[in-house]
Amino acid sequence: MEFQNELTKRGLYYPPDPGSMAVSTMGGNVAENAGGPRAFKYGVTRDYLLGLEVVLASGEVLRTGGKTLFTGCFTNYFAGDVGQAVVNVLKKLRLEIEIPAAEDCCGIAAILSGEGDLPLKNVQQNISTLSRARVDAVLVDCATCGAAFRKEYIDLLKRKGLDSTQAEILKGKTQDVMEYVAERIHELPLRKDYTSEKIRVTYHDPCHLVRAQGVSSAPRKILQALPQVEYVEMEEANACCGGGGTFQFDFPEIAKGITEKKIKRIRETGARVVATGCPGCRVTIGGNMDEQDRIAVLHPLQLLDGALTGKGLDKFPFAGTGRLC
Ligand SMILES: Cc1cc2nc3c(=O)[nH]c(=O)nc-3n(C[C@H](O)[C@H](O)[C@H](O)COP(=O)(O)OP(=O)(O)OC[C@H]3O[C@@H](n4cnc5c(N)ncnc54)[C@H](O)[C@@H]3O)c2cc1C
Known part of the structure; x- marks a missing residue:
């Protein structure tokens, strides 16, 4: 109930509404995949979970779901050693990551060269893949691709008079992989x-x-x-x-x-x-x-x-x- 109230203040809406809402906790809702009458239209807790941080009985922390790794062209085609190191470190942090098959070159070379509409296909493809509701964070291992997601896409769409709402969402989800790792370095x-x-x-x-x-x-x-x-x-x-x-x-x-x-x-x-x-x-x-x-x-x-x-x-x-x- 506290969660629902907090969301209402922010103009947001969380559909799952078990009858026990006034007394139950988010942990219990997740463990039981709770839902209430609104589930008939909007689904149950599972449908709104982006990821979990689970403390195992051994004390180990497991993070699962919702994190996407964007591997730039440079990592893919020239610097596989960097990509491998990034994946190794994230695995050590017990983070389950997804590398979407549909991710495309960030297009920044064309954007910064002033190449008209050429990069738009890549920009729109990446925005639709990476700003999806089920992605809660996009980790990037290339400074330039990160700059594209956090700045250049929005600027480009605005320059062209196109809607930049989804690009703003992508900006909010984007993190350089070093920011993610630095916060957890003490766990390694x-x-x-x-x-x-x-x-x-x-x-x-x-x-x-x-x-x-x-x-x-x-x-x-x-x-x-x-x-x-x-x-x-x-x-x-x-x-x-x-x-x-x-x-x-x-x-x-x-x-x-x-x-x-x-x-x-x-x-x-x-x-x-x-x-x-x-x-x-x-x-x-x-x-x-x-x-x-x-x-x-x-x-x-x-x-x-x-x-x-x-x-x-x-x-x-x-x-x-x-x-x-
Ligand atoms: C009056 C009433 C009405 C209800 N109405 C509905 C309904 O409409 N729809 C519905 O789906 N269910 C309903 N339920 C069932 C219950 O409310 C849900 O299952 C709810 O999700 C339980 O949450 P809780 O916080 O009370 O968890 P608890 O009952 O305290 O715990 C449930 C399980 O989750 C585990 N758990 C709790 N917190 C965590 C955590 N942080 N991490 C890991 N595991 C955890 C517990 O160990 C336990 O195994 C109702 C129950 C009551 C008593």
Whole structure:
């Protein structure tokens, strides 16, 4: 009843109405899949459940339902190692995730290149797949796709005079996967023996995470929680890496100067690993480093996965070795 009252205040409506509503709890309603007379028209509790957090008898926490992982094109086609690390970490958090077959390229390359109506098919497909009522969170492992869902889709639809209501819903559901993990980092059994020595790590803030989505503390929280990591902040960590989507192809000389400054900042820290949550930044930074730098460019969850599985740092390639970053 308290729940119903609270929803009414917010102009919302929750259909299940067991006769015991005044005394029963949400936990009991879920366990019994309760319903009342309104079930004939609107269904029972099960029809309104997006997900559950279950504490098992062993004390373990299981999370199920409603969470979708959006794997961007970069993860799918170039950086399977990042995608695998993300899935490994989410599994360790006992999160059951869905990767919908109907998810499409986020279309941001076309959006930011001003390509007219070209991206609209992708935008509308993703909005309809990911804003469904049964999806309660869309976790994204690419800064750029996240920026598309939280900002660019809405801007694009408004520019075209189209309805952006569903895009706003998608925005509300979208979370960078690092935000989700950072909140739960204390639940993970981190190993100390994944590397024999302390690793100095720094973090580069991708524009699409820090400016478009306001995400900067979550990746740092993850990195600082890792055993054996000596976290050092670089100067101007949130300055662009020079990639800027297609900017680096349109203005290569200017982009090169920006990238050189970023690499100088990274070198100054003496870090062995530069972590970043954007695949584009990984390629721009890693592709412009020398093998002699002996610096690996990784997604923070790759390091975290290493600390969970014991995978040593020697398994990660250094930038400039010809392999992806
Ligand atoms: C007068 C009356 C009218 C009713 N009318 C209806 C009706 O119209 N429709 C209908 O479907 N049912 C009805 N019921 C049955 C009952 O109200 C429902 O099953 C209700 O969902 C039970 O909720 P509860 O909070 O009272 O749970 P409880 O009876 O306290 O518990 C039910 C089960 O759920 C488990 N449980 C409770 N909380 C949690 C939790 N947080 N996590 C895990 N497990 C939990 C308990 O261990 C127990 O096994 C009625 C019952 C009464 C007494």
